[in-house]
Amino acid sequence: MKIKSILLAAVSVAALASSAIAEGHGKLKVGMITTLSGGGAGLGIDVRDGFMLAIKESGNDNVEVVIEDDQQKPDIAVQLADKMIQSEKVDVMTGIIWSNLAMAVVPSAVAQGKFYLSPNAGPSALAGKACNPNYFNVAWQNDNLHEAAGAYATEAGLKNSFIMAPNYPAGQDALNGYKRFYKGELAGEVFTKLGQTDYAAEIAQIRASGADSVYFFLPGGMGISFMKQYAGSGVDIPLIGPAFSFDQGILQAVGDAALGVKNTSQWGKDLDNETNVAFVKTFQAEYGRLPSLYASQGFDTANLLLSAMGKADVKDADAFRAALKEADFKSTRGDFSFGNNNHPIQDIYVREVIKEGDVFTNKIIGTALKDHADAFATECDM
């Protein structure tokens, strides 16, 4: 067995030298744990669909994908991870949407020698002290989009921001990320209850605060509620947010209330590069809806995996790891590379919500941060 893998590695080096033969290597089994039921299912479905589209387009039938639904519950995710590793014997894992689920699954999975490619969720611990050579984040470190929003606010000359997020770790990280790049004053800082749906009290505080901008991080249904109520309140202080509250699935539920809002994202459907144009077109043809940033992340994750498969066999962990680290794939985001902690170094854009015909969507209006890495990379000793 050992001899065989050394041989394979030798073959793969040879293959690399003579322009890779994409399917010259062994089979690879992917375990995807993602959220397919319950309130947060929209995100998981997009990641899955983006991922499977890339696999399908590649025509590579050496990849086998096992998909399971974590119901957005950490204990289910842990159990599925055990199943993937113990019973399905997968080589690579991916798919988790939520940071708390990722923290439950990733550390023990990589400790057992599996590769994990994160298509969403980048908790700071995994980027910093708890970084691991087998963990690759293909989306962003959690703070990135918030940092970009802070940078945008500073550049736009905003001096007095009111900032708001739910009272849980990702919410606290969000506000810290914003403050890291925002140089003005704070008109107010509010933590709301996780899952809160009525924001009348906070909107009244915003109205009274005299702020010149409002930065908010309210993922999922919380953001929909807030924006609708904000639009009806008559307060017209401009809003800024991360892309999570403005993705394709959510915008249609918010409607006119979101028009004109600036948000930060590492991807937009109008990014003008060959891969992205083709991706948006084929995704729409395949699934009958516009892709969201989650779909683009799923798509990129699968392409990263395919690129590594073309260079090394997964049984040769060192070679496969090196192949992943090269990030030699065509990303929908254009330039993409990994930093020392296996987290992306990428541009983060500012988008504006617009209406195209009947569909609400985003248009890129500028770049907030160029080649941005995360703040925790220095804590990672890799």
Added chain:
Amino acid sequence: MSTVLIIEQILNGLQFGVMLFLMAAGLTLIFGVMGLINLAHGSLYMVGAFAAAAVAASTGSFLLALAASLAAAAIVGAVVELVVIRRLYDRDHLDQVLATFALILIFSESTRWLFGSFPLFLDVPKALSGTVTLPGGIAYSSYRLMIILVGVAVAIGLFLLISKTRIGMRIRAGENDREMIGALGVDISKLYTLVFALGAALAGLSGALVGAIQSVQVGMGEPVLILAFVVIVIGGIGSIKGALVGALLVGLTDTLGRVMLPLFFANFMEQSSATSVGSSLASMSIYILMAAVLIFKPTGLFGRA
């Protein structure tokens, strides 16, 4: 904090309370008359919101959407009562909790199966989308003001229905002595279906009203359900008056707690930890209120022993 801001926050608390009252009234009525704990009440709230969103999307009329929410929730409520709920009246609370817990699972996933996983769109009508200026120069959302008025109207309507009409008489009789009213020749099963459908319609209406300013999605009913239970337990189960008082108490405690507690803690600790400690305590405040009420009045404020 300025007086204007405080008044606005009190209005917000009232509006939240009124919303909870619509949910809690049905719940407490069903408990009072039939002695049933209905965990699936939140699902009827969701049914109302989805029906409203679907009708608003196809007709564009908010009034039709509200009517649809009432009708859909009432019909679904009546069907559920006929098929499942009526088998539970003579069971103990445990069976009722479990059976209606099962109904939540069925309703939530069926809705997701029908409408998909993405939130639906439902917006406030154009006429109510702005603000009105109240005496004292307070700009307040017209839609929220409308909700307060609807809630007050429903409260008055319910009091009249129960104290002045024939049906109300039967409902009161049913609360007092279930066997006797049957013996007097009232068709008790019809009355039960009616009461259940009425409670369901109120839940559906509140789902549609709230759906327009929040998000219409699967699972939206459960957080409200828990709050509605807190309300009726504080007020005393079975009492409409208790539900009204409880709802306003919970609405005001929650809203004012969220605003005041961080400010209060800021007096003697640094800003960011005050925000965090205050918000944490605020998220627990209504449960603390409920526990406190029950410790001093084990059957709620207006409950009968």
Added chain:
Amino acid sequence: MISERFLNYTVALLILGMALGAWVMDEPFLITLTTKAVILALAGVGLNLALGQGGLISLGHAAFFGLGGYAMGVLASHAQNFTPIMETPFLIEGTNSMPIIWLVAIVVSSFFAFVIGLFSLRTSGVYFIMVTLAFGQMLYYFSISWPAYGGEDGLSIYVRNSFPGLNTLDPIQFFGICFVVLMVVIYGVNRLTHSSFGLALNGARQNAQRIRTVGLNPFKIQLIAFTISGAITGLAGALFADLNRFISPTMFSWQTSGEIMVFIILGGVARLYGPVVGAALFILLEHWLGGLSEFWHIYLGVILLSVVLFARGGLIGALSKKENADA
């Protein structure tokens, strides 16, 4: 007709056989699943003492399950990071020894059960259901917003805690530990329910007045039962945390309370092995139905509903053809 006692032995042997069979066939995941069923059964056995024997319908037992879990999480995370839990007034170190963690979990959850019971038992009926729910929700929101141990993100423990003489990372050995704990607790609960205390508890449920006339205090009896019940569920929480090597506020959520209650109903209220059968069945359904359809909750709901409506006395009741448990 099958006697309930025979049924109980069969169930225990089936679970043991399942794990051993999976071990022989080298299917570690099956062992993990069986272990999960055993731990959840233990949580159910705890609730069943209050709910079945005592008639105390608690919708807040997730509080104790979560406290047990956090007892494990807090102790083990400090041991993992080599930081003391507190230094003043005296030094408390973290630990990764299972027996100590169990002891702490039991002490902490029984203390909370005592306090919660002290307040909640003043009420009865629906009010009791709701006030226990309120206490559960308080702890839930507290655990979300308390940042020291991960808040909403929860807390990962990278290595399973140790038990003297055993390798707990080996699935079959960890299963063995949990199975023995469950059997010991069931034995203890069985002794307790057949003791004079158990009879008094049953009496307090059926007719508190009669208990009072023979000079016993029903409040005190119920409080003791509620405390023991919380302690058992807390122990299950600590084991569950060790199974997953992860804790999060989900353990405190009201849905967790509901699920523990579901085990009891599925199996049969107040029956010794009711929660065991229920938990096993629940895990089986979850995996079988979860594989069939994305919308498996619908089927789960229908099955639950049918059990409540048509199989009174739960599965054990249906199999032993007796609606009421032997008191």
